[in-house]
Amino acid sequence: MSNNSTKILFLTTLISGIMITISSNSWLGAWMGLEINLLSFIPVMSSNENIFTTEASLKYFLVQALASSILLFFIISKTILEDMFSLINSVSSSMIMTTPLLLKGGAAPFHWWFPSVMEGLNWSNCFILMTLQKIAPLILISYSLKLSMFYTTIIVLSVVVGSIGGYNQISIRKILTYSSINHMGWMLAAMLLGENFWLMYFLIYSILTLTIISIISPFNISFINQTFLLNNDNPIMKFLLFTSLLSLGGLPPFLGFLPKWLIIQSMIINKMSFIVTIMVVLSLITLYYYLRISYSSFMILHSEPSWNIQMHSNKLMMITLTLSSVSLLGLIMCSTVIIIY
Template sequence: MSNNSTKFFFFITLISGMLITISSNSWISAWMGLEINLLSFIPLMINSNNTFTTEAALKYFLIQALSSSSLLFIILSKSFIESMFSLINSSLTSIIIVTPLLMKSGAAPLHWWFPSVMEGLSWWNCFILMPMQKIAPLIFISNSIKFNQFMIMIIMMSILIGTVGGYNQISLRKILTYSSINHMAWMLIAMLMGENLWILYFMVYSLLILSVMTIVAPLQISFVNQTFFINNEAKFIKLMMFSSLLSLGGLPPFLGFLPKWLVIQHMIINWSLTMISIMVIMSLVTLYYYLRISYSSFIILSSEPNWISLFKESKNNSMIAILMTTISMLGLMISSIFINMF
């Protein structure tokens, strides 16, 4: 069996475990889907040419096994106390169930494993880890979440750690990691507003991460200083990458501002002015990560060493990157026109 066919097999089982978890009507079957998803992702993480992937896979396995065993213990304990696998919808039960799921999703303060695991993965495995591996836990968090002091603490800590943690980073993977923690707080607050809102936010976030990956993965960029030396004859590549990053940061008029705009409107209607003010201020600080990269790459340093190879990728990859960047740049305007028309 070839390496590509093996990876395809594990990717199919990963998707299958995710679908089992989402479509299950009992906690035991949901836990089984999470375990299938975990055991399918571990072989995808390991690369024989990169020793860091083995360390990342071990860390990921230990953390996910810890959270899965905690979730299973909670399910079995509650099932003995209450009716068969049907949990009473109380605040304490919500906190107990949501905590291991938050650890699986990498929300603060249960995020300590997230940056180190991301640092040891390839870019496409990072894409699987950031949006895709969060789908199943987020679905169950949305079914169990309640507006209480515990969730307010999780949201505010995710906002603060996602902002402060990436402030002085030079690794693009860690910058995207702390940005993901910041976006996790916005998705949690969107869950409290409604199911459609957080699903829209997650879809836009996944689209923007995919847009970034289609550009940085072929270039094999890992650190901020490597963006300085992107071939200056290919200014369009720099424009695509930094417009996608700024859209991920939520800068108007890019598409990334749309879900944040909707969350801000809903929170203002519900009179959550203090919390939304803090979240907006912290989101403006996160834009500093991306503005720093863009400003430095375009203006401060414009040298081009001879050992940097030209960006020569296949036509299909280039077209996908251009398409994703166009959606990222013009998505907000297209959505506004569509809403006004109908």
């Protein structure tokens, strides 16, 4: 999409679709918001500069249209059987209503479309797909989530697929995709504990994703081996990239550990030790492949080609440094504030 004003228009309607879904008091209104959001994102995805965007946007449209059709069918069925404005009471109706929403959000085992769509997008659209596009489905899921075998299975599968799936990847987009699936499992677990938990987790996840993409995007990096040659004359950018990745993985000194810390503590208090043990062990796998990339980049390869001379602009550099400092020092600041008060 070359016309900037058109892009602003579609991004505005995309945000308005999310707001309609969040603020609606019926399932039909929420469905309408999801449709506005979907039809706004398709033109934003499309680009004449990248031949893969057509395939990605078509895949995304078909999957989301399928999920919307299933959701509308369930809404109409529910309206026929009972009042549309009533809250979901039974576990079975909760499970039925949230299945298409899990497909929209890309949670395992409904994640099959997510990596291939991500691979065809530019970095700004990747950020929208991993963060903004998850808000509306997650909000709707949080309205009807109940602790059951179905949701426990979804949480465990999301964490397993997110950890194992990214283990053997060389594409950074796919690594971030499987990381997103892993975090989806954590957010669903956080929903079982309370609204504040998953909102805080989602906010911190979005900040860390924005930090990583703001560093990667100016260099047009797509694969791990390109990070090895990333601007060795200015090692601070490489340092910030990999500390942000480790923060996203949940390494303790960084901000990404804070929401996981609170969720682990609350799940143990609520006697969900078995699930949280699986989640923690599998999160170590994600940390392993982040550490593997970082170690290779810093310790093994030091050379830099003469053509890799693109630099961040001063404004973008300041934004990146600010976001990275939040990632690096956020946990320390939060702990200090808690101790003071």
